[in-house]
Amino acid sequence: MRATRVVEGLAASTPFIGPERLMRERGMRELVRLGANESAFGPSPRAVAAMTAELERLAWYGDPDSYDLREALAGRVTCQLEQVLVASGIDELMGLCVRAFLEIGGVAVATRGTYPTFAYHVTGYGGRLETAAYTSEGSPDLDALAATARRERASIVYLANPDNPSGTFLDAQRVVRFYEALPPDALLLLDEAYADFADPAQLAPPCFDDRLVRVRTFSKAYGLAGARIGYALTTRTNAERLERVRLQYGVNRNAQIGALAALQDEAHLAWVLRETAAARAEYEALARELGTTTIPSCTNFVCIDMGSAAFATEVMAALLDRGVWIRKPGATPLDRYIRVSAGTADMRRTFAQAFRAVTAERRSIATP
């Protein structure tokens, strides 16, 4: 009994080790979760109330069309309902895009070291990933990405904006210019997981073209990561293509209900954005205090420069020993940073104490 050639050829790998596994392996009972850019500020109380009221009806499947949520999203974005596709998070939507637009042996392009689940899907569906490095400032290098896409005749180009793990943001004008520089038969998969944290005036306006799929989520600013729900914005043609292979009943019924209520609670979102900005400012001040710098972030996380990849790895491990879970970028030039998610004031205090202790115990941070 053999698996398919593609699956047989894959290395056993997971894009991420979950914090629960780290805790199990170390016998830890608690962990300050600052590693997955979850919202420490939680879901909207209105979303929690709406979901609580409906838990007894969880024996019913959710609406396979996610109609009510798509209607609300279409109204918010100003597009047709048929241009909105709801699935169980951006991870699933990226998989659908790869499946629908990348042939076995086809090439996809992304920034080296960006959100790894895209690469996971590309190799998982038998494609090949080509990458372009971040700029020295830590932004995706749009010129290098477009050149790589043209050279490799890429079928899909992945861009996270705001970017993960750098936190940098490219304004509408730069994204549009990049889009126009791509090969005419390449799909731009624009991962806007963190778009809710960006300045709406700077965000590329949703444009609808068969060569563009935008994906968004309720996991970050809306605080519903555990619910698994996100959406794609694209043309009717593309939505209908993705629909042909989408898991019809893949979305949790309560996630649909929670997402709809969360979308309507603008006060909670505004509060989360304020708290997130406060957390970023605090991390930046902490970095200055310790004699280092951060990458300006438009997201709910901040990259702090540790001077070298080895020291960044050491600090991450030492923080874990002290019960603080963060992550770090894996590829140069960002691998000398640690990435810390916005926490509540309490979580920030715990992180700051541990971070000060960990760096003081060792040598000071020497930025190159």
Next chain:
Amino acid sequence: MRATRVVEGLAASTPFIGPERLMRERGMRELVRLGANESAFGPSPRAVAAMTAELERLAWYGDPDSYDLREALAGRVTCQLEQVLVASGIDELMGLCVRAFLEIGGVAVATRGTYPTFAYHVTGYGGRLETAAYTSEGSPDLDALAATARRERASIVYLANPDNPSGTFLDAQRVVRFYEALPPDALLLLDEAYADFADPAQLAPPCFDDRLVRVRTFSKAYGLAGARIGYALTTRTNAERLERVRLQYGVNRNAQIGALAALQDEAHLAWVLRETAAARAEYEALARELGTTTIPSCTNFVCIDMGSAAFATEVMAALLDRGVWIRKPGATPLDRYIRVSAGTADMRRTFAQAFRAVTAERRSIATP
């Protein structure tokens, strides 16, 4: 911009129209849901309580390893934790199996007219589905299935046991004999969505072989269809293969919590099984009263013979007009039946009234 050859070649089709769409299209506000074999008896109150307590923490991703639930399932089934794979329902697990074991152009075999999502995955991943008809008694025809699998050199053979939509059950001995008659390089994908309704003593004992993947769900007897959570039982080798392409963070955090609590509430399960048996008995009596028969069912639904496919379709539509939603098998020889899910006493009363009226208004049921 073109989609992949496989996706471009697919017809736009959905395995199921959801009841919500039927209601929207007809402007209905209520519907008695007896069409999707959901549990009208609801989830365990202990599961609801456990999920309610954790909704505020839905901002955290669930454990990507579903460790606690897999540990509990492994203990229940008596296997190793590494042989259990949790995903967002059997639908996702079937997709993973097709992706891992069926090459583009490869052949899968199933009973004609069985649970359509398997066929959806086979064609969606570029495979070809070959079918064998049900026996005249409404059981999967194991001899014909095995012969088709051998003739077509099938990579995957799908068998639902207990079967959907017939409700029939094949005991352990027959399943094992069937398994042994399959080609030596074919995977048996055993869909045990309704296994909780069958006599455990008659159920094939979980055996672990690379040629066998069993899939089970919390959607039926456990009343958690809306939560989207199910599991596969197989060898460590196969689990590791499926793990290479599984959506790591695909499972809702609250679904993990609810499923674990539901598994521990044996009293609720026992009550659901008793209520389901009462519902089946009532449907059988109703069929006798109206001069027709049912297929003996080991599930939470019953097929009632309407004499002809045309009349079954007419009755289904007429029931919908009266606010009662059921489904019917689509392929001969089962297409002359309607399929009714076990409802609560209230739902059964509504169905019985509507069913009596609908058949009385028309002609009597003439079974061939």
